Amino acid sequence: MRKFPATAFVNTVTPVHVRGHSQEPIKVAVLALPDVLALDFGIPLQILGRITAGLYDVASCSAGGLPVAAAGGGFTVTPDRGLDLLEEVHTVIIPGYTTCRAPLAGDVLAALKAAYKRGVRMVSICTGAFALAQAGILDGLPATTHWESTADLALLYPRVAVDENVLFVDNGQVLTSAGVAAGIDLCLHLVRSDWGAAAGNRTAKATVAAPRREGTQSQFIEHRVPHGSASRPADVARAMEWAVQNMHHPITAADIAEATAISGRTLARRFEGHVGITPLKWLAMQRVERAKELLETTTAPVERIAAESGLGSGANFREIFKKTTSLSPTQYRNAFFAGEEHGTLPFAGRVGA
Template structure:
């Protein structure tokens, strides 16, 4: 998945457009090898909010891309432009992976790419999407939906989650984490996580867990308990749980398990360590425990996960297919 094309036209939301350009436009420090080749494709000068954008190419270049991203569509009461819809459909028919951010789902739905599939968009517009496109199974309660060749996200922050998910699929979790670290955003939120959390998430570095979370990440090889975390944070277990729910949207134990699984993914992708060694390095104790939790969370056993990513990396290195977007 080397080439990423942003499909733009008048009326796009500038936040999602800029977000995708930032994520796929340049590689983070420490990433070896070539990064994505990004192209912005549109019918001519495009206005996104107060910004005027000059695309690199016309919409007819979309079918040459490996991944086509459709940013948010501002006026959902208006039908998306026919030339944009036709170009996105043509790209999918040519084999491109097609992705919508926020209300870009209305473009994909208009192209018929979501018929019979589960999809999402910003929670405020899920009813409109479902009413206008009854063949689409709209899920209003998730951050993003991955159908393989067609992916949709909810709004704003969830668009970032989906972009990081794409990098995780293409380049592995270690690279996705480097991108997240550069952008100072959470490295991973599952697509099935709820869009709306009643308690706001405090700004990074300005919440009661700001010192605790990095401390835990440096000790994932240790058998930490909720009591250990509460003692380190100098608060009761009940108060710790309250702060975790407000800050991360989940419980201390679930957050800790997620971090252990993420670390296991990195080790499986980047080392030849045995499953027993990975289990010890992630605080899982035994290979049996690691396999049980890893399979439940990731959907694959550790050996299959490692083989899948190793195979993908080799096939990317041997892939001689190039798309001329210049």
């Protein structure tokens, strides 16, 4: 079973399922625990199991394969399999559940520990992190859960480095997310990491979700504005839109501030509060994402992609790309290029604009 590289957050993630053109679906088990949160349970089934169209083979399971009552009452979840499913998969996802402070059943605990020991990727949404913590899988690692439960997670499991100010944390083999919508962000992050930026963007579009919210973004926002959204207020949205449209030019933070008619200090504060990083760090990540998508969907040479994404010379682009993804542009293209579907399309670059 494949071992996963340890990475801190989404902006340093290396694709974990790099393969050639003979791509087989990634097997995923969604484990329903007592009083499972229905929305958390449905997120991976919908995003990975349905919308990605064959990239994942997703099935649900429970202890003994028995129906599990959903939180709030009124209905139960009927799983596909018992815990033996965990022996066959590449990824285990544990949705949130309201009985998370109670001890896990012995067979569930043993199955989680065994899967982790085999090198299976372990993923939690919301309070599913309590199950990973109880199994000792989060010991010594940064992790998160719903902000209402972070204090309890830290108190019950002091060996876990709990962070309430992020949407999700990627440690390579082990990933945790905050509650509800953050589970969508984490599943989209899995698609990007496993199958590339273009697949991630297509999945986000089908989900009607933001293509990318960074794992380091704060879980909750102190000040909401009448325009934009909670995670992307109007002034931040304007700055992001302008920066992306002009990423092929050299851009400074002062340029972004001037173009969006806000002071540089305010711009920095708003980005730190709503995105978790500075405007230029955010832009640098968008440039790499743009380069990934062009590598996946065009046959353009590296020098042209470097110019299109604002990463300078071909040599500079190669250095930045390798540092960010642990792959050279050529290696990334070989792994993710969808030639028969997109690669022969003309390259509509903005070089020289």
